Amino acid sequence: MPGALSGFRIIECGEMVSAAYASKLMADMGAEVIKIESPHGGDAARQRGPFPGGEPHAEKSGLYLFLNTNKRGITLDLEQTQGQEVFQRLVKDADLLIHNVHPKHMPAAGLDYDRLATINPGLVMTSIAPFGLRGPHAEYEASDLTLWNAGGLCFLNGGGPGTDHLPPLKAFGQQAGFTAGVHAAVASLGALFARLRGGLGQHVEFSVQECLMGISEFGTMMASYAGVAVTRLGHKPIQPLDLLECKDGWIFICCVEEHHWHSFVDLMDNPEWAAEPIFEDRLKRGESWDALKLLIQDWVKDFTVQDLYLKAQARRIPFAPVSTMGYLLNSEHLNARGFFVQLDHPEAGNLTYPGAPHICSETPWELRRPAPCLGQHNAEVYTELGMTAQDLAVLQQAGAV
Amino acid sequence: MSRPPLDGIRIVDFCWAWAGPYGALQLAHLGADVIRIESAKRLCPSRLIPPWPDNESGVNRAGYFNQYNQGKRSLTLDLKAPEAIDIAKTLVSKSDIVMNNFASGVMEKLGVGYDVLRRIKPDIIMVSLPGYGTSGPEKDFVSYGPPQVAQSGLSALTGYVGGPPMMAGFSYGDPNGGVHATFAVMAALLHREKTGQGQYIDLSQWEAAIMLLPEALMDYSMNGTQPERMGNRDPHMAPHGVFRSKGDDRWVSLSVRDEAEWQRLCEVMGQPELSSDARFASLATRKENEAALEEIVTAWTQERTADDATQALQNAGIPAYPALDAIDMVNNPHVGARDYFVELEHPEVGTRRHMGIPWTMSRTPCEIQRPAPCLGQDTDAVLTDIAGLSQDEIAALREKDILT
Numbered sequence: 068m069p070g071a072l073s074g075f076r077i078i079e080c081g082e083m084v085s086a087a088y089a090s091k092l093m094a095d096m097g098a099e100v101i102k103i104e105s106p107h108g109g110d111a112a113r114q115r116g117p118f119p120g121g122e123p124h125a126e127k128s129g130l131y132l133f134l135n136t137n138k139r140g141i142t143l144d145l146e147q148t149q150g151q152e153v154f155q156r157l158v159k160d161a162d163l164l165i166h167n168v169h170p171k172h173m174p175a176a177g178l179d180y181d182r183l184a185t186i187n188p189g190l191v192m193t194s195i196a197p198f199g200l201r202g203p204h205a206e207y208e209a210s211d212l213t214l215w216n217a218g219g220l221c222f223l224n225g226g227g228p229g230t231d232h233l234p235p236l237k238a239f240g241q242q243a244g245f246t247a248g249v250h251a252a253v254a255s256l257g258a259l260f261a262r263l264r265g266g267l268g269q270h271v272e273f274s275v276q277e278c279l280m281g282i283s284e285f286g287t288m289m290a291s292y293a294g295v296a297v298t299r300l301g302h303k304p305i306q307p308l309d310l311l312e313c314k315d316g317w318i319f320i321c322c323v324e325e326h327h328w329h330s331f332v333d334l335m336d337n338p339e340w341a342a343e344p345i346f347e348d349r350l351k352r353g354e355s356w357d358a359l360k361l362l363i364q365d366w367v368k369d370f371t372v373q374d375l376y377l378k379a380q381a382r383r384i385p386f387a388p389v390s391t392m393g394y395l396l397n398s399e400h401l402n403a404r405g406f407f408v409q410l411d412h413p414e415a416g417n418l419t420y421p422g423a424p425h426i427c428s429e430t431p432w433e434l435r436r437p438a439p440c441l442g443q444h445n446a447e448v449y450t451e452l453g454m455t456a457q458d459l460a461v462l463q464q465a466g467a468v
Numbered sequence: 469m470s471r472p473p474l475d476g477i478r479i480v481d482f483c484w485a486w487a488g489p490y491g492a493l494q495l496a497h498l499g500a501d502v503i504r505i506e507s508a509k510r511l512c513p514s515r516l517i518p519p520w521p522d523n524e525s526g527v528n529r530a531g532y533f534n535q536y537n538q539g540k541r542s543l544t545l546d547l548k549a550p551e552a553i554d555i556a557k558t559l560v561s562k563s564d565i566v567m568n569n570f571a572s573g574v575m576e577k578l579g580v581g582y583d584v585l586r587r588i589k590p591d592i593i594m595v596s597l598p599g600y601g602t603s604g605p606e607k608d609f610v611s612y613g614p615p616q617v618a619q620s621g622l623s624a625l626t627g628y629v630g631g632p633p634m635m636a637g638f639s640y641g642d643p644n645g646g647v648h649a650t651f652a653v654m655a656a657l658l659h660r661e662k663t664g665q666g667q668y669i670d671l672s673q674w675e676a677a678i679m680l681l682p683e684a685l686m687d688y689s690m691n692g693t694q695p696e697r698m699g700n701r702d703p704h705m706a707p708h709g710v711f712r713s714k715g716d717d718r719w720v721s722l723s724v725r726d727e728a729e730w731q732r733l734c735e736v737m738g739q740p741e742l743s744s745d746a747r748f749a750s751l752a753t754r755k756e757n758e759a760a761l762e763e764i765v766t767a768w769t770q771e772r773t774a775d776d777a778t779q780a781l782q783n784a785g786i787p788a789y790p791a792l793d794a795i796d797m798v799n800n801p802h803v804g805a806r807d808y809f810v811e812l813e814h815p816e817v818g819t820r821r822h823m824g825i826p827w828t829m830s831r832t833p834c835e836i837q838r839p840a841p842c843l844g845q846d847t848d849a850v851l852t853d854i855a856g857l858s859q860d861e862i863a864a865l866r867e868k869d870i871l872t
Binding site: 430 | 803
């Protein structure tokens with residue numbers, strides 16, 4: 068059965084996460100994605116790992132392997148004249164070109180929408196840029212860490228009240244990249260939908276900073292509605308919503324609504340302190356959390372994570388384990404849904420990957436092929452473009468491939 | 469052609485709290501007509517929490533709701549009444565997409581499960597995004613965005629060196645689950661446009677959050693190891709952190725990605741000799757001596773404002789940005805100059821600054837056309853224009869307390 072995006076032809080010029088994740092989501096839904104990498108070492112994600120045994124190897128990076136499933140990979144130097152000629156032939160037949168080349172380097176890489184639109188008026192081009200393509204900070208350099216800060220998310224996290232000696236804390240991994248990637252994928256499909264209904268192609272400009280500001284939760288609204296800056300040092304407005312330590316690990320205790328709290332108090336066997344007026348409602352519990360946390364922690368410490376999790380869920384209280392990777396991979400629930408998949412790669416071997424977060428009734432998601440080795444599909448793709456072995460040899464000699 | 473991409477696409481939106489509404493917000497951003505079904509008898513939690521302007525509460529005054537429901541319409545319906553279910557079905561028959569993020573099974577109990585709705589509208593696209601998905605042994609478990617951060621594995625990976633697990637964002641699982649659902653909906657919509665076929669999408673917020681940490685998951689898959697928490701550090705870059713700057717709890721973030729940037733940082737800090745110091749001459753030695761390295765960087769950053777430090781570092785081509793708090797964000801000159809903020813007149817809160825759309829489209833502009841709706845604001849219009857009810861029928865339903 069074909070995937071939901073079967074028949075869409077996508078060119079990706081992605082480094083690291085954002086553009087690569089966007090096009091992975093599409094590739095896993097059936098789109099035909101060709102990933103263009105620099106002949107000089109390829110996507111930087113190849114160097115990041117994790118690697119089997121911790122040994123760096125360009126074909127064995129766990130991040131790269133995950134981000135590039137179902138894609139074909141070619142090498143092409145976009146900054147060379149011959150490379151540009153080939154690029155334009157690729158773009159001619161593409162539905163979507165998605166990239167996260169920094170705005171400063173776009174002209175040299177030929178990522179000029181107006182020019183590409185003359186070659187292919189139906190082209191949708193999505194440019195994911197750290198700060199967008201215009202405005203005073205458009206040319207700023209960025210990393211995932213600086214973007215997480217520019218979007219205001221880092222400032223929300225840390226040790227809580229009394230920990231002002233510790234800096235705002237970033238989330239693990241490449242969160243700015245992943246969040247930007249999935250949003251940019253949504254916008255790109257929006258533009259493809261407009262085109263399918265009779266429109267032409269267009270240029271989609273995407274700002275990672277704005278995307279992150281848009282998910283910064285209480286933060287921006289506290290500022291604009293109440294003039295307050297929410298920080299890692301403050302109390303959460305409602306409680307319990309916190310991480311506590313059980314005897315064999317950590318658990319997230321969560322009482323969003325009053326009935327959750329009442330059920331939790333009942334689960335704790337209705338201790339006398341729970342009736343204190345300072346714990347009367349979720350806002351008061353937020354204000355009194357320092358005291359309440361100690362009382363609850365003392366009760367929690369004698370449980371195993373799994374025992375408390377199941378006891379709470381049996382009463383429909385939304386507690387959750389603080390999962391380790393081993394817990395996830397062994398989860399009966401996730402495995403029953405078929406979330407993890409095995410995939411064999413010629414260099415990295417057979418590994419377990421996270422699969423798809425959705426089950427679509429009519430257009431099944433599938434892993435058709437592992438991430439490409441560097442330049443693996445050069446001959447195949449360039450032949451499809453009508454090039455001969457001799458043409459390819461010329462390009463190789465010029466260092467364009 | 470200047471209509472937005474999803475002009476004419478209608479969504480019956482049963483979502484509430486945050487994950488679902490955030491997903492539906494993306495569809496509103498793309499120009500869809502999103503009709504939120506709400507009830508005063510079971511108010512959306514986001515209408516009930518602060519912040520409120522002047523600290524005066526009110527269901528139409530909550531910043532949380534007003535941010536994440538821009539551009540949508542609100543229809544109040546008491547879904548416990550059979551007449552309300554009939555109305556919901558009529559709306560579905562004239563719509564393209566149905567979204568909900570109730571716990572698994574709730575839509576079926578209400579009588580608006582996919583099997584019912586597909587008979588009414590064969591090409592309907594329906595997405596459910598409960599915390600755990602709609603199958604598997606834990607499908608009936610309940611969840612919210614904050615516990616998803618822990619459950620996904622992010623908390624165990626996030627934290628200061630040697631410290632306990634921490635949160636990432638506040639309710640990060642919510643927007644993430646919502647936007648992944650929207651991605652699947654958009655793919656299904658393209659498929660429907662090509663083939664005429666609708667479908668049902670079962671999205672698990674838990675699984676959507678696990679998508680965010682492949683580096684850790686693949687590490688375990690390859691090596692059986694759980695990565696250690698490393699604060700703001702990075703295994704492949706140093707220095708890499710958030711450093712104290714001048715002012716009260718002010719910080720600046722910076723990343724040095726390669727040796728050339730390290731040399732430039734030394735020059736910017738006025739200590740070019742550091743780049744040949746054996747302790748810092750390579751990434752490997754900088755990682756070994758990272759605490760000392762961070763002290764040296766802090767000594768420089770704390771003498772400057774975060775803005776000045778950022779400017780100096782960016783002038784040298786080094787990634788840096790102030791650690792923005794929310795006040796900084798709503799006053800950020802860069803996004804302000806880009807017209808990112810949305811300030812539409814709202815009947816109860818006046819003109820407040822909201823976060824807008826993070827993309828622009830050159831041919832089919834996306835624009836927020838209206839502020840978040842007041843509770844039930846569009847009930848009469850939706851019932852008249854879409855459900856085709858007469859004024860008398862609407863009055864009768866109102867009499868029976870079904871439209872609240």
